[in-house]
Amino acid sequence: MGKVIAITSGKGGTGKSTICVSLGAALVKRGYRVLLIDCDSGMRGLDIMLGVSNSLVFDIADAVSGNCSPDQIVYPCNHIHGLSLIPAPQNAVDELSPSVLKQFTENVKKSYDYILVDSPAGVGKGFETAITPAEMCLVVANTEPTSMRGCVNVRKLLTDFGKTNIRLVINRFSRSDFKKLHFYDDLDQVIDEAAIQLIAVVSEDRQVVSAIQKGTAYKGSCTALTAIDNLAARIDGENPTLLIT
Numbered sequence: 534m535g536k537v538i539a540i541t542s543g544k545g546g547t548g549k550s551t552i553c554v555s556l557g558a559a560l561v562k563r564g565y566r567v568l569l570i571d572c573d574s575g576m577r578g579l580d581i582m583l584g585v586s587n588s589l590v591f592d593i594a595d596a597v598s599g600n601c602s603p604d605q606i607v608y609p610c611n612h613i614h615g616l617s618l619i620p621a622p623q624n625a626v627d628e629l630s631p632s633v634l635k636q637f638t639e640n641v642k643k644s645y646d647y648i649l650v651d652s653p654a655g656v657g658k659g660f661e662t663a664i665t666p667a668e669m670c671l672v673v674a675n676t677e678p679t680s681m682r683g684c685v686n687v688r689k690l691l692t693d694f695g696k697t698n699i700r701l702v703i704n705r706f707s708r709s710d711f712k713k714l715h716f717y718d719d720l721d722q723v724i725d726e727a728a729i730q731l732i733a734v735v736s737e738d739r740q741v742v743s744a745i746q747k748g749t750a751y752k753g754s755c756t757a758l759t760a761i762d763n764l765a766a767r768i769d770g771e772n773p774t775l776l777i778t
């Protein structure tokens with residue numbers, strides 16, 4: 534039965550969608566069947582990252598309203614065999630409810646090993662929908678005070694929603710900027726402020742962006758993708774190194 538993992542953050546732009554796609558590719562590399570669900574109604578983007586936007590006909594709102602069958606909203610990613618996508622509704626008005634997504638993930642769990650749910654920015658209804666079916670929640674943050682505030686808010690909300698399996702992903706980490714900006718003395722201070730157990734530190738690395746946009750996240754190698762491979766390994770119960778910069 535597939536494990537549902539929600540990728541969240543308080544603020545937009547911390548790298549949720551990037552982590553979602555690259556983690557999906559890393560889990561596929563480990564031999565798993567992975568489904569990505571885009572919950573960013575009205576602002577969907579995973580279809581572009583996975584190169585399937587031209588083939589999209591139906592989305593999850595169509596399946597809910599009975600315009601199509603549930604199979605018709607699952608789009609296999611052409612260049613990453615084993616990775617599939619359910620796109621978010623194109624219109625924000627079609628935002629999904631938590632109960633609908635929960636039921637939907639229950640129905641497809643048997644066909645996948647991992648279901649990664651990409652949450653929209655903020656902590657509104659889309660966030661609640663994304664986290665409702667999740668057995669594990671990743672909080673993606675950057676090492677800036679505003680990002681950390683979002684992270685703390687999200688951690689409190691996740692706890693209020695009864696989530697206990699919460700892990701911190703520090704993304705876009707640059708050791709030189711971290712030192713130069715000096716918002717924090719060290720990463721321990723960041724982790725203490727978040728009060729979430731760390732599971733990955735992914736470096737600022739344009740190569741990860743290029744690999745995703747070009748559809749080569751599956752086979753590319755760079756510091757950030759190695760960190761994401763290690764994130765996949767940790768999710769899979771292994772214990773590789775945390776810090777690669």
Ligand SMILES: Nc1ncnc2c1ncn2[C@@H]1O[C@H](COP(=O)(O)OP(=O)(O)O)[C@@H](O)[C@H]1O
Binds near residue numbers: 548551552735
């Ligand atoms: N590790 C990284 N290194 C460099 N750029 C990154 C990294 N992760 C994300 N980005 C860039 O940051 C921006 C926001 O990423 P995105 O995944 O869309 O964030 P979110 O889904 O949280 O809004 C994008 O321009 C993306 O290419």
Ligand SMILES: [Mg+2]
Binds near residue numbers: 549550551573578652
């Ligand atoms: Mg996003």
